[in-house]
Amino acid sequence: MSNQKEIKNLKSFSTAAERFEGAHVLCPGCAHSIIVREILNATNDNLVVSAATGCLEVCTAIYPHTSWDCSWIHIGFENASTAIAGAESMHKALKRKGRIDVNQKDPKFVAFGGDGATYDIGFQWISGCFERGHNMMYVCLDNEVYANTGGQRSSSTPIGASATTSPAGSTSYGEKQNKKDILAIMAAHGAPYVAQVAPNKWKDMVKKIQTGFETEGPVFINAMSACTTEWKFPMHKTVEVSDLAVDSLVFPLYEIINGTELNITYRPKNIVPVRDYLAFQPRFKHLFKPEYAHIIEEWQRRVDAKWDYLQRREEARV
Ligand SMILES: Cc1ncc(C[n+]2csc(CCOP(=O)(O)OP(=O)(O)O)c2C)c(N)n1
Ligand code: SF4
Numbered sequence: 001m002s003n004q005k006e007i008k009n010l011k012s013f014s015t016a017a018e019r020f021e022g023a024h025v026l027c028p029g030c031a032h033s034i035i036v037r038e039i040l041n042a043t044n045d046n047l048v049v050s051a052a053t054g055c056l057e058v059c060t061a062i063y064p065h066t067s068w069d070c071s072w073i074h075i076g077f078e079n080a081s082t083a084i085a086g087a088e089s090m091h092k093a094l095k096r097k098g099r100i101d102v103n104q105k106d107p108k109f110v111a112f113g114g115d116g117a118t119y120d121i122g123f124q125w126i127s128g129c130f131e132r133g134h135n136m137m138y139v140c141l142d143n144e145v146y147a148n149t150g151g152q153r154s155s156s157t158p159i160g161a162s163a164t165t166s167p168a169g170s171t172s173y174g175e176k177q178n179k180k181d182i183l184a185i186m187a188a189h190g191a192p193y194v195a196q197v198a199p200n201k202w203k204d205m206v207k208k209i210q211t212g213f214e215t216e217g218p219v220f221i222n223a224m225s226a227c228t229t230e231w232k233f234p235m236h237k238t239v240e241v242s243d244l245a246v247d248s249l250v251f252p253l254y255e256i257i258n259g260t261e262l263n264i265t266y267r268p269k270n271i272v273p274v275r276d277y278l279a280f281q282p283r284f285k286h287l288f289k290p291e292y293a294h295i296i297e298e299w300q301r302r303v304d305a306k307w308d309y310l311q312r313r314e315e316a317r318v
């Protein structure tokens with residue numbers, strides 16, 4: 001792919017032209033900024049970006065300042081997807097009318113939303129964009145909680161996590177529902193490309209983003225985004241907690257092409273127990289009481305079953 005940056009090493013990648021500047025007020029250690037920077041640096045093409053309300057938008061665009069060195073739209077909490085789909089449709093229409101030079105390279109259209117904006121409140125708009133087949137990338141910054149408004153649970157919050165609307169206490173182990181399988185749902189739209197990424201596995205992530213940018217049609221990326229404030233780990237441990245997430249297979253890295261072909265893109269050499277991932281984050285600390293041992297066992301069983309399923313899907317190509 002001719003327009004791609006060659007990914008030799010982190011140093012050469014990180015000194016590429018910046019389209020996401022460091023001057024923002026995201027918490028130190030917030031994975032949102034790492035992910036967004038890696039995504040924007042993955043192409044040299046022009047970008048049109050939208051951001052749903054949430055930590056990313058609130059902390060990067062405080063008038064009169066902005067961290068975005070590209071065309072950028074902030075719209076409602078629920079419709080970052082349709083804003084970017086509208087821009088993409090307008091671009092096509094202007095080309096048809098001869099008002100944009102047809103020889104000019106098309107920009108990349110990218111929408112960012114948190115898990116609250118994606119799994120819950122903006123879901124029907126995203127689903128519509130994927131059904132209509134817009135040429136766009138939608139990126140979910142999945143920190144498993146409505147972080148910007150104080151840590152309420154979303155349908156991405158995993159079972160046993162203590163969130164402000166599902167607090168752990170003397171009679172509760174916290175969140176009661178399992179995390180929604182958003183990747184399976186988006187793949188079921190027949191999307192040409194969907195993938196899970198994590199910022200600590202940056203080469204895997206950049207490869208997937210570049211594949212997404214080269215794909216015609218709607219692309220969905222679910223990015224694990226560790227939140228130091230709501231997951232309650234120390235701010236310098238973002239990469240460590242992300243390593244535990246992918247090495248325990250709590251957050252497996254894979255892609256699905258055209259709704260069918262599934263490829264696992266990262267196989268940990270040493271799989272770590274789920275309990276090590278949970279133990280790292282005080283949002284799960286109550287699960288280590290003897291009466292909640294069954295929740296951790298159930299977590300491990302579910303993670304093992306999902307890994308088995310992904311491997312079978314990869315072999316079967318269905
Ligand atoms: C329609 C609507 N509902 C609720 C809100 C309030 N609100 C703003 S940001 C936010 C939380 C965002 O959570 P998420 O999408 O997960 O992003 P995060 O802040 O975690 O990155 C909420 C509930 C809003 N702005 N608009
Ligand atoms: S609350 Fe979480 S998601 Fe929001 S800026 Fe802080 S670390 Fe990032």
Ligand SMILES: [Mg+2]
Pocket residue numbers: 114115116141142143144145146147
């Ligand atoms: Mg969130």
